[in-house]
Amino acid sequence: PKYRKMALNGKDSILLELWDGMIPAVVHLHPSDITTIEHPKPLYVMLSRLGYIGNVSQEIIEHFKDSVPHSQNTQIWFEHNDEALNWQLPAGVLYDQFCGAKQLPWTLIVHFQSFPFTKLVRDDGGKALEFHYFHSLKQGLFLEHGNSSKAMAIEANDQRKLWLSLESCDKIMFSSVDRSLRLKGAGAGNDKIQPHSIPIRIIIYKNMNTILQPVCKPPYNTLGNFLNKILAISSLPQDKDNDKDHDQKAIDSDNERYRVICHGVDIPLDAPLVDIWVSLQHPDHFLYLSVFPISR
Numbered sequence: 001p002k003y004r005k006m007a008l009n010g011k012d013s014i015l016l017e018l019w020d021g022m023i024p025a026v027v028h029l030h031p032s033d034i035t036t037i038e039h040p041k042p043l044y045v046m047l048s049r050l051g052y053i054g055n056v057s058q059e060i061i062e063h064f065k066d067s068v069p070h071s072q073n074t075q076i077w078f079e080h081n082d083e084a085l086n087w088q089l090p091a092g093v094l095y096d097q098f099c100g101a102k103q104l105p106w107t108l109i110v111h112f113q114s115f116p117f118t119k120l121v122r123d124d125g126g127k128a129l130e131f132h133y134f135h136s137l138k139q140g141l142f143l144e145h146g147n148s149s150k151a152m153a154i155e156a157n158d159q160r161k162l163w164l165s166l167e168s169c170d171k172i173m174f175s176s177v178d179r180s181l182r183l184k185g186a187g188a189g190n191d192k193i194q195p196h197s198i199p200i201r202i203i204i205y206k207n208m209n210t211i212l213q214p215v216c217k218p219p220y221n222t223l224g225n226f227l228n229k230i231l232a233i234s235s236l237p238q239d240k241d242n243d244k245d246h247d248q249k250a251i252d253s254d255n256e257r258y259r260v261i262c263h264g265v266d267i268p269l270d271a272p273l274v275d276i277w278v279s280l281q282h283p284d285h286f287l288y289l290s291v292f293p294i295s296r
Contacts, residue, residue: 049092
């Protein structure tokens with residue numbers, strides 16, 4: 001399409017190419033949910049890194065429907081290595097936290113019963129995922145622009161396009177709406193972009209309940225400089241088998257005590273924070289950073 005040629009310049013190119021990021025996953029039904037003599041075959045799916053695990057819920061329900069208890073109010077949930085997965089985080093962020101490209105396909109267990117109310121928010125109305133995305137997008141736009149005008153101006157038809165594009169991984173449809181929401185010049189290689197504040201979320205390794213959303217206002221510096229102000233060594237879980245190595249590296253350099261992953265790649269700590277946000281923001285305009293102890 002003509003727009004694709006026009007958009008694939010500078011940082012827009014990176015934003016659009018992120019939409020091609022996929023995670024092969026294999027979904028198994030938890031044994032406690034099986035009501036048939038024969039165990040159902042697992043389901044192999046491709047998860048969009050930018051989307052949510054819930055985007056494939058209907059496909060999963062359809063695949064396992066003959067092997068699970070029948071219910072009018074089915075609320076499925078997922079786990080990996082006995083850890084319940086927070087459906088409110090993008091699939092790529094979850095994968096980076098639990099696997100970090102160490103396992104493909106990503107093994108997921110789906111449950112149709114025993115929802116963990118103390119760990120996850122329940123999607124009672126079936127629209128919670130869509131509502132969550134737009135709530136997060138409006139937060140991101142408010143932080144980026146310093147006011148709510150952009151968020152309030154999104155028309156119903158454009159909202160529908162944004163959500164459909166996430167469900168179908170249609171980056172061209174998404175960009176046709178999103179380019180009007182960004183700061184002037186954002187994504188076009190303009191080095192003078194200065195958001196009112198950077199929408200950013202930091203997920204601490206092995207603690208999915210620790211999702212930091214720090215204030216990030218000008219003057220902007222490097223990623224490492226910003227994280228050094230936000231994180232303390234005590235906030236990062238340590239690998240006890242490598243405590244001595246971890247402590248030595250922490251002493252050697254503040255910037256060496258952790259590594260940061262975004263979209264499956266290590267982000268240099270000396271990279272300008274604004275450039276990282278412009279190039280690697282998610283469809284809700286937030287930059288999601290997975291932070292790991294250096295000894296991992």
